[in-house]
Amino acid sequence: MKYVEQVKSILLTFLVLLSIIFTLLIWNYRPEYGLIEETQIEEVMVGEQKELKDVLKPYRLLYRQNGQFFGTVSPSVLNEIYSYFPTWQTNELELINSNEKLSDERMNEVIRANNRITMFFNEEIPFQVFTNLLSFNNDKDLPESSFNRLILDWSTVETNNQLELLFLNTEKRLLFRGYTNLRNTDRFLAEVVKPAEDYSPYVEVERDSLLSLYVSQNPIQSTRYTYLVDYISESLFKSIVFTDPKIVKPNKESEQSVRYTDNTSFMTVDTKNRILNYVYPLAESIAPIKSSKLLSDSFNYINDHGGFTADYRFSSMNIGKHIVDYQLFLHGLPIYSNMTTSRISTTWGENRIFRYRRPFYTIATANEINREREQKELISGEQVIEYLRNTKxxxxxxxxxxxxxxxxxQNEAFVLEPSWFIISNNVFKQISPERTGGITDGLE
Incomplete structure (x- = not known):
């Protein structure tokens, strides 16, 4: 018994030493972790990605000089003007008519003034989005506003190398003004202003208490095109719109309709008209979205997979319903179809796409059937105006x-017939003044 206390002391000392050893082993332990390889997600593309300037394009350029109008829809002329934008810095942007809304006559006067180029856009463009094309010295203080006419006034460039920029919103009747300094005035006048003398002469059609219309003075030489049909595989879009394409199941609903679903979203494919419609119901939202964010989100979603497979241009936006539409153009002219097969449409939901509707064909000039190309002369815009004034x-x-x-x-091939169209509330109607009545189609 006399050794009990000594045994206890020895045992306690042993346990303390063992605890210290285990602690040191834990502190100095370095496990050999295996390398975790990142999962490579294959990027699916249906076309080449584009810049925002490729989509934010006007449908017409109208020049006013020496009391005359000249107009063009030439993509090359537009690209020439856009090439100057990166060198411009817009200064002193201000709202001119802060106390009153502009009248229609006042807006007509703005476009009618000499030495001005007016760029006509189909839809209002938010300033915050346009900063991707044109720099503003007060980017952070830009108003949450927009414009649908950009006017370049070169009246004083020869004296101070300064170009006046007017941003007109004909819907909200607002006019903003800014200035930019030209690095090479002579070059601008030679490459942008001087060639306008060779463009088509236009006339202003004035209307009582309404905005003027602008049409060509002479008959228009155009071409009827026929293209072979070229399609994008619907399986590519299946890989793009669905989170996990492997679990997507097809279901043939009719002879020309196939429905793909992953139980949370679905994509309906119209195999006859080559249109697909993707919907993710859970993302539906009516929460307010700023126009600048709505347009940016829409553009980025489509562009991330190269979805602008031709000359698609921003054409309309319904902010309340979160809808953004892009119209197909060819050789500077819009393409209209009664099946809305010439538009891409997105509806934005809660932090993601809610609806994505688009054609899955492409129009490539390499597929043009040259033997069926036909030259066609359309009557002048003045004759169209006369027809519209006289018809009921x-x-x-x-x-x-x-x-x-x-x-x-669209049949076995794409047929593009040049024609005159009138636009009312974003709905087109094809008119045929050459014969009684005419063909009408609607596009909302």
């Missing part, structure tokens, strides 16, 4: 725009 079929005061475009029909 259309209400002249309700017309928002008159343009030349292509009427699109």
């Amino acid at each position: 079929e259309y209400s002249f005061k309700d017309i928002d725009e008159i343009v030349v475009g292509y009427h699109f029909t």
Whole structure:
């Protein structure tokens, strides 16, 4: 018994030493972790990615000099002007008419003034988005506003090398003004202003208490095109829109309709008209979205997979319903179809896409059937105006725009027929003044 206390002391000392050894082993332990390889997600593309300037394009350039109008829809002329934008810094942007809304006559006067180029856009463009094309010295303080006419006034460039920029919103009746300094005035006048003398002469069609219309003075030489059909595989879009394409199941609903679903979203494919419609119901939202964010989110979603497979241009936006539409153009002219097969449409939901509707065909000039190309002369814009004034079929005061475009029909090939169109409330109507009545199609 006399050794009990000694045994306890020895045992306690042993346990303390053992605890210290285990602690040191834990502190100095370095496990050999295996390398975790990142999962490579294959990027699916249906076309080449584009810049925002490729989509934010006007449908017309109208020049005013020496009391005359000249106009063009040439993509090369537009690209020439856009090439200057990166060198411009817009200064002193201010709202001119802060105390009153502009009248229609006042807005007509703005466009009618000499030495000005007016760029006509189909839809209002938010300033915050346009900063991707044109720099502003007060980017952070730009108003949450927009414009649908950009006017370049070169009246004083020869004296101070300064170009006046006017941003007109004909819907909200607002006019903003800014200035930019030209690095090479002579070059700008030679490459942008001087060539306008060779463009088509235009006339202003004035209307009582309404915005003026602008149409060509002479008959228009155009071309009827026929293209072979070229399609994008619907399986590519299945890989793009669905989170896990492997669990997506197809279901043939009819002879021309197939429905793909992963139980949370679905994609309906119209195999006859080559249109697909993807919907993710859980993302539906009515929460307010700023126009600048709505447009940016829409563009980025489509562009991330190269979805602008041709000359698609921003054409309309319904902020309340979160809808953004892009119209197909060819050779500077819009393409209209009664099946809306010439538009891409997105509806934004809660932090992601809710609806994505688009064609899955492409129009490539390499596929043009040259033997079926036909030259066609359209009557002048003045003759169209005379026809519209005399017919009871259309209400002249309700017309928002008159343009030349292509009427699109699809069979074994794509047929693009040049024609005159009137636009009212974003709905097109093809008109045929050459014969009684005419063909009408609607596009909302």
